[in-house]
Structure formats: structure tokens, C-alpha cells
Amino acid sequence: MNYSSKYLEKAVDEIGQLPGIGRKTALRLALFLLRQEKEQVHSLSHSLTDLKEKVIYCRSCGNLSDRELCEICANPSRDQSLVCVVEDIRDVMAIENTGQFKGIYHVLGGVISPMEGIGPSDLNIQGLIEKAEQGKLREVIFAMGSTMEGETTTFYLYKKLMTHTITLTAIARGIAVGDQLEYADEITLARSITNRIPYEASLKQNS
Amino acid sequence: MNYSSKYLEKAVDEIGQLPGIGRKTALRLALFLLRQEKEQVHSLSHSLTDLKEKVIYCRSCGNLSDRELCEICANPSRDQSLVCVVEDIRDVMAIENTGQFKGIYHVLGGVISPMEGIGPSDLNIQGLIEKAEQGKLREVIFAMGSTMEGETTTFYLYKKLMTHTITLTAIARGIAVGDQLEYADEITLARSITNRIPYEASLKQNS
Numbered sequence: 001m002n003y004s005s006k007y008l009e010k011a012v013d014e015i016g017q018l019p020g021i022g023r024k025t026a027l028r029l030a031l032f033l034l035r036q037e038k039e040q041v042h043s044l045s046h047s048l049t050d051l052k053e054k055v056i057y058c059r060s061c062g063n064l065s066d067r068e069l070c071e072i073c074a075n076p077s078r079d080q081s082l083v084c085v086v087e088d089i090r091d092v093m094a095i096e097n098t099g100q101f102k103g104i105y106h107v108l109g110g111v112i113s114p115m116e117g118i119g120p121s122d123l124n125i126q127g128l129i130e131k132a133e134q135g136k137l138r139e140v141i142f143a144m145g146s147t148m149e150g151e152t153t154t155f156y157l158y159k160k161l162m163t164h165t166i167t168l169t170a171i172a173r174g175i176a177v178g179d180q181l182e183y184a185d186e187i188t189l190a191r192s193i194t195n196r197i198p199y200e201a202s203l204k205q206n207s
Numbered sequence: 208m209n210y211s212s213k214y215l216e217k218a219v220d221e222i223g224q225l226p227g228i229g230r231k232t233a234l235r236l237a238l239f240l241l242r243q244e245k246e247q248v249h250s251l252s253h254s255l256t257d258l259k260e261k262v263i264y265c266r267s268c269g270n271l272s273d274r275e276l277c278e279i280c281a282n283p284s285r286d287q288s289l290v291c292v293v294e295d296i297r298d299v300m301a302i303e304n305t306g307q308f309k310g311i312y313h314v315l316g317g318v319i320s321p322m323e324g325i326g327p328s329d330l331n332i333q334g335l336i337e338k339a340e341q342g343k344l345r346e347v348i349f350a351m352g353s354t355m356e357g358e359t360t361t362f363y364l365y366k367k368l369m370t371h372t373i374t375l376t377a378i379a380r381g382i383a384v385g386d387q388l389e390y391a392d393e394i395t396l397a398r399s400i401t402n403r404i405p406y407e408a409s410l411k412q413n414s
Contacts, residue, residue: 001300001304002299002300002303002304003271003300004265004270004271004272004277004278004279004296004299004300005261005262005271005272005273006273007254007257007258007261007262007273008258008262008271010254010257010258011254011255011257011258013254014250014251014254014255015251015254017247017251018236018239018240019235019236019239020232020235025227027297028226028227029225029226030258031296031297032225032226033225033255033258033259034258034259034262034271036259038259038260040224041255041256041258041259042256042259043221044221044222044224044255045252045253045255045256046252047214047217047218047220047221047222048218048221048240048248048251048252048255049248049249049252050214050217050218051214051215051217051218051237051240051241051248052240052241052243052245052248052249053245054212054214055212055214055215055241058211063211064210064211064212064215064241065211065212066212066213066214070211071211072211089211089238090234090238092209092211093208093209093210093211096209097208097209
């Protein structure tokens with residue numbers, strides 16, 4: 001491809017390295033940027049540099065943060081003894097969006113996956129064990145995805161934490177709110193029956 | 208959405224302004240960049256700044272260029288009296304890819320479209336008229352898309368240039384090489400019959 005400009009070619013090369021963006025899309029994006037105001041392109045460019053240089057991982061929970069302690073860990077109104085363990089920072093965002101959880105998080109940064117060569121030592125687990133050993137935790141909620149790897153990781157952490165006097169819980173699996181029963185898979189349906197709750201309690205949650 | 212980091216949020220905002228990229232994709236791209244080496248992110252960031260600051264439009268043809276005259280216009284082995292008029296710089300890339308055209312280009316930067324409020328004065332037309340008036344042109348090939356707007360623009364330029372002693376041609380429309388006749392639309396099929404060429408000439412093109 002003749003790009004007429006080595007700067008255009010370089011930009012297309014760089015943009016084309018992003019996941020899910022091929023060369024045709026990269027060219028379309030580069031030509032879009034060429035048509036924008038200089039300030040707008042600078043603003044995008046600076047935001048990418050800032051992203052890489054200024055965003056760090058929270059020392060306590062592994063969440064993304066601008067400071068040593070993330071906003072959630074540093075918030076005195078959050079219950080520091082109630083920890084929700086998640087795979088990924090996107091899970092933190094998803095749970096925060098519900099506005100229902102008042103504890104803190106612990107972000108593993110992945111799940112145990114022998115197929116991909118990811119073992120417990122590759123994950124952010126040590127900090128959670130230390131908090132447990134220091135007697136700081138009252139309850140740990142396992143909120144990993146219900147994949148083989150997620151379940152394995154949950155079981156691994158369960159074995160590590162069960163010797164302490166901590167309540168260990170897992171998020172409920174069941175039929176999603178608004179879903180039809182006929183379209184649910186059997187395992188989810190079976191679990192939702194096994195883990196049924198008093199009707200009056202479910203009424204309270206709907207209001 | 209709680210991004211835990213204002214730099215992450217800013218980056219997602221900026222990336223999400225690109226065409227065809229929503230906030231979820233923007234977040235995925237931002238998190239991808241966070242996992243990359245610092246050098247890689249800097250390289251992407253700089254290539255965007257360079258793109259906007261260093262790429263200019265060729266003074267002669269309107270193509271993208273790093274210098275005042277683009278590589279094609281500045282190439283002495285290209286026929287400066289044979290001009291192919293196209294809508295967009297992507298069309299230049301596409302024709303250059305064929306390796307068949309040895310003249311130069313003229314990039315309009317769009318087509319006449321009353322619906323979008325684009326008139327002849329919004330397009331890069333004046334330079335082409337000037338070249339015609341200076342007697343620099345032997346043949347002008349119209350290579351606009353075969354849309355209503357493309358045809359209108361071609362006709363407008365035809366009227367402007369017909370008073371000069373210039374051969375005015377249009378690229379051939381017909382059945383694409385490798386295509387089945389049964390899937391072609393009737394207008395294309397009709398045109399390909401009207402504009403039929405001697406079989407011996409077509410034999411020569413296949414070899």
C-alpha cells in the first residue's frame with residue numbers, strides 16, 4: 001500500500017497493532033484524525049501517555065488508581081473487613097455500578113489457568129492472605145466468573161482461607177432478572193432451585 | 208461508571224470519540240495499552256501527534272504528503288499531462304496498488320452533494336481548472352464513484368473542461384473480474400454490454 005506519507009504509514013502501523021483493529025480500520029481512524037483539530041489530536045495523544053505514566057495499581061487491592069491507595073480502599077466509610085475477590089478491574093467497575101456493595105475489593109489480575117501457564121504465584125493473592133493472617137477480614141466474597149478456571153481459583157483461595165475464622169461466601173448463580181426460564185441452561189436452573197430464598201426476602205429486593 | 212482513575216477515564220473518553228469505537232471498546236483498548244510497554248504506548252502517542260503536525264496536502268494534486276509536492280507529482284517519470292480525478296486519497300492508494308497508472312492524480316476531497324451542503328467551491332477543483340487553462344493537460348480520467356453524487360461531480364467537471372482541447376475519459380464500469388453474471392445488477396450488466404471491447408484486446412489484458 002502506498003500511503004504517500006511516511007507519517008501516515010507509521011500511524012496506521014501503530015493503530016493497527018491495537019486488538020481488534022485491522023489495517024483498513026486503522027487507515028480510516030488515521031484519516032479521521034487528520035481531519036480533526038490539532039488540539040483534539042494532541043488531547044488524545046496526551047491522554048494515552050498519561051494513561052501509561054500516571055495510572056498505577058492500588059498497593060492494597062490491586063485495582064487501578066491514581067494514588068498509592070485507590071479511592072475505594074482509602075474511603076473510611078467502606079467496610080475494610082468485607083472483601084469481594086474479583087478477577088479483573090472491569091469486575092470492580094461492574095459491581096460499583098450496582099451501588100450495592102459497601103466493602104472493599106481484591107483484584108487478582110486473572111485466574112489460575114494451567115493451559116495458559118498462569119499459576120497462583122502469577123496472581124495478586126499474597127496481599128489477601130496477609131490481610132487474613134493479620135485478622136483484618138470478617139467476610140470474603142468470591143466473585144470470580146463461573147468458568148472452569150474461575151471455579152479452580154475460587155477453590156484454591158477457599159483452601160488457603162478456610163483455616164482462618166473468616167466467613168467465606170460466593171455470589172449467587174441463578175436466572176438473570178428479566179430472563180425466561182425456558183431459555184436458561186439446566187445447570188443454572190438447577191442451581192437457582194437449590195439456592196432458593198424465602199419469597200418475602202425476594203419481595204424486599206424487588207422494591 | 209467508576210473508573211478508579213481519572214487518567215483512565217480521560218483516555219476512555221478520548222478513545223471513545225473515534226468513529227465506530229464505543230465506550231466498551233475504548234475501555235478494552237485503554238486496558239490493553241496499560242498492559243503494554245511504556246515505549247510502545249509512547250510510540251503510538253507520538254505517531255498520532257506527528258500525523259497531525261507533519262502530514263500536509265500536496266500543493267499540486269491535494270493528495271497527502273510529507274512535502275509540498277507529493278511523491279507522485281514530484282516523480283519525473285510520471286506523465287504530468289495525464290490526470291486521474293478521484294474523490295478521496297483512499298482512491299489514490301487503491302489505484303496505485305494496481306501499478307497500472309503512470310500519470311498523476313487530482314484529489315477532489317469529496318463530491319458535490321447538495322444534501323450535505325457540499326458545493327463545487329468546497330472541493331479542490333480550482334487547481335485542476337488552472338492546469339487545463341495553462342494547457343498542461345492531455346487527458347483527464349474521471350474516476351469518481353458511480354453514485355448519484357459522483358456522477359453529478361463528473362458531469363460538473365466535464366462541463367468545465369470540455370471547452371479545452373483535452374481528452375476526457377471515464378473509467379470502465381462492468382462486471383468485476385471473477386464475478387458471475389447472474390449476480391450482477393442489470394445496469395452494470397447493460398453497461399458492460401454497451402461498452403464491450405474487441406475480444407483480442409481483452410485477451411491481451413488477461414495475460
